[in-house]
Amino acid sequence: MTSKINTSGTNSFILATFFTFISFLSFSSSPSEPLDASNHVETSVAGHHKSDAPVNISKIAFEHILDSHSWHFWGDGHDAVSIGLPVILKTNDGIVSFISSEFHHDTQGNVVVEKNGQRFVNFEETIYYASEVPNEQGQYITEGKNKKGDTIAINDSPLDFSLTKNATQLLGSALILILLFTSVARSYKKHGVTSAPKGKQSFLEPLIVFVRDDLAKENIGPKGEKFVPYLLTVFFLILINNIFGLVPVSANLTGNIAFTMVLAVCTMIVTNINGNKQYWSHIFAPHAPKAIWPILIPIEIIGILTKPFALMIRLFANISAGHIIIISLVGLIFLFKSILISPVSVAFALFIDVLEVLVAVLQAYIFTMLTSLFIGSAVADNSHNASHSSDDKETLKANH
Amino acid sequence: MTGSIAAVGAGLAVIGAGIGIGQIGGHAMDAIARQPEASGKITTTMLIAAALVEGVALFGVVVALL
Numbered sequence: 001m002t003s004k005i006n007t008s009g010t011n012s013f014i015l016a017t018f019f020t021f022i023s024f025l026s027f028s029s030s031p032s033e034p035l036d037a038s039n040h041v042e043t044s045v046a047g048h049h050k051s052d053a054p055v056n057i058s059k060i061a062f063e064h065i066l067d068s069h070s071w072h073f074w075g076d077g078h079d080a081v082s083i084g085l086p087v088i089l090k091t092n093d094g095i096v097s098f099i100s101s102e103f104h105h106d107t108q109g110n111v112v113v114e115k116n117g118q119r120f121v122n123f124e125e126t127i128y129y130a131s132e133v134p135n136e137q138g139q140y141i142t143e144g145k146n147k148k149g150d151t152i153a154i155n156d157s158p159l160d161f162s163l164t165k166n167a168t169q170l171l172g173s174a175l176i177l178i179l180l181f182t183s184v185a186r187s188y189k190k191h192g193v194t195s196a197p198k199g200k201q202s203f204l205e206p207l208i209v210f211v212r213d214d215l216a217k218e219n220i221g222p223k224g225e226k227f228v229p230y231l232l233t234v235f236f237l238i239l240i241n242n243i244f245g246l247v248p249v250s251a252n253l254t255g256n257i258a259f260t261m262v263l264a265v266c267t268m269i270v271t272n273i274n275g276n277k278q279y280w281s282h283i284f285a286p287h288a289p290k291a292i293w294p295i296l297i298p299i300e301i302i303g304i305l306t307k308p309f310a311l312m313i314r315l316f317a318n319i320s321a322g323h324i325i326i327i328s329l330v331g332l333i334f335l336f337k338s339i340l341i342s343p344v345s346v347a348f349a350l351f352i353d354v355l356e357v358l359v360a361v362l363q364a365y366i367f368t369m370l371t372s373l374f375i376g377s378a379v380a381d382n383s384h385n386a387s388h389s390s391d392d393k394e395t396l397k398a399n400h
Numbered sequence: 401m402t403g404s405i406a407a408v409g410a411g412l413a414v415i416g417a418g419i420g421i422g423q424i425g426g427h428a429m430d431a432i433a434r435q436p437e438a439s440g441k442i443t444t445t446m447l448i449a450a451a452l453v454e455g456v457a458l459f460g461v462v463v464a465l466l
Contacts, residue, residue: 310455317458318451359451366451 057331061324065252067166068107068125069100073249080105085168089127090159091118100162109139109153120158127162128155166259169251173240180204181236211235215369219376227375230270234263235368242319242360246353254363255320257312264308267371272304275378307374311367318363322356406464413460420453 072082084101096115100122103111109123112130119130121140130140144154163171184201197205211231216224241253253259283300286293329349333342428446432439 310459313459313462314451314455317462318454321458321461362447362451366448366455369448 055331055334055337057328057335060331061327064327065255065320065323066125067164067251067256069103069122069127069162069164070105071165071168071249071251078105085163085165087127087162088160089120090161091116092158093118096120096158108137109141110134110137112140121155123153126153126157127160128153128157131155165251166253166256169241169244169253170259173237173244173253177236177240207235208232211368215372219369219372220379221376221381223379224372224376227270227274227372230266231368231372234267234371235364238263238315238367239361239364242364243357245319245323246356246360252320252323254315255323257316260312260316263315263367264312267311267374268304268308270371271374271378274375276381278380278382279378307370311370315363315367318359322352322359325352326356410461410464413457413464416460417454417457420457421450424449424453 069087070082070084072080075081082101082105084099086097087100088095088097093116096118098113098115102113103122107122107124109121109128109130112119112121114120119140120127121130123139123141128141131142134140135143141153141155143151146152180200181204184204187199187201196202212224212228216228216231220227238254241259244250245252245254283304284297286296286300288296326349329345329352332345333339424446428442431442
């Protein structure tokens with residue numbers, strides 16, 4: 001009986017959150033604009049709905065990988081169905097916030113939103129201050145060229161603290177993790193640890209015990225218990241966001257380099273704050289002939305930065321590359337504009353999708369394992385065995 | 401010739417990944433053939449090494465994309 005009350009409490013929480021997100025739908029614009037008469041004529045003359053422009057797969061793939069201010073479900077341009085997400089900007093005159101549906105699905109800088117006497121425009125999912133006069137294509141931006149020669153907007157932009165798609169996904173997955181783990185913790189409290197686990201416990205318990213024993217205790221040693229919460233957080237956050245990224249309508253959070261950078265910075269902070277004297281002495285006074293110290297010490301110092309950098313790039317590139325491959329394979333159907341390519345395309349995409357599930361779990365494991373290795377090397381205490389200096393002196397004496 | 405030098409660079413990086421992971425898989429198969437009861441440990445180690453090699457190859461792909 002008590003377990004029923006607990007789950008209904010959790011259920012109503014989940015329902016409440018779900019309805020909060022759905023209420024954002026009320027802010028999205030309605031796709032009820034009638035078609036232009038000219039469009040009608042064009043398509044009826046053509047006989048079918050094929051357009052002559054080649055499909056730009058790379059643009060579509062990047063639209064799915066990158067962050068955006070609205071959560072897009074289906075449709076194109078004006079008829080798109082999407083949820084507008086809050087846009088929160090810090091301007092010189094204070095904080096301005098509105099729902100991104102006020103841009104009416106425009107990402108080319110054509111629609112200007114006026115708030116607080118300031119005018120904002122959304123050009124390729126970055127919000128700028130709108131220019132006074134539009135350019136020839138009706139965009140309220142000033143164009144310039146970046147170093148590669150691509151056209152970019154060189155307007156000023158406010159500080160953007162919006163709840164974008166990725167931020168909402170992060171909040172959602174964090175909420176799911178909190179609900180999952182608190183309900184599992186509650187059932188442990190009620191039933192104790194001696195009875196067999198049931199339900200969610202039997203799925204999570206092997207993973208948690210694996211992180212605690214095979215990652216923390218093995219790589220960090222006896223001081224591992226202190227770091228198990230951090231390792232568990234990293235492991236489950238990456239795992240759940242990797243898996244969510246593979247679901248069609250969701251956001252690509254772990255394929256966003258800002259998110260992986262934050263995780264890598266957290267690892268760097270945890271490692272270096274807990275570094276003991278032996279760790280720092282290995283970096284600044286390594287056990288090597290003094291002649292190569294001028295080369296070795298800068299390499300060791302750069303190594304403090306490159307290890308988290310590699311963590312960041314590895315996770316970001318693996319997940320993004322996988323998503324790009326899947327989108328490109330499905331986009332093959334649109335590229336060839338025929339249904340006959342679909343068995344090949346779907347078969348390949350299925351294979352790559354299954355591989356991506358493996359990559360999702362593997363990358364979460366690799367990130368956590370490398371983090372535990374770095375923490376282990378930072379808190380390692382080898383004074384129980386013979387320390388390095390006495391080793392060298394003794395072998396020197398023995399050899400003489 | 402269409403395309404860009406970046407695509408050629410990415411292709412070269414992937415050659416390295418292919419060779420590396422192929423070697424890892426081959427040695428893993430030899431090891432399992434010699435000692436079938438260790439196959440669980442060997443498979444785990446092989447997957448870890450493959451993920452690390454792939455990470456390095458993806459450095460190259462990321463630079464190609466930039």
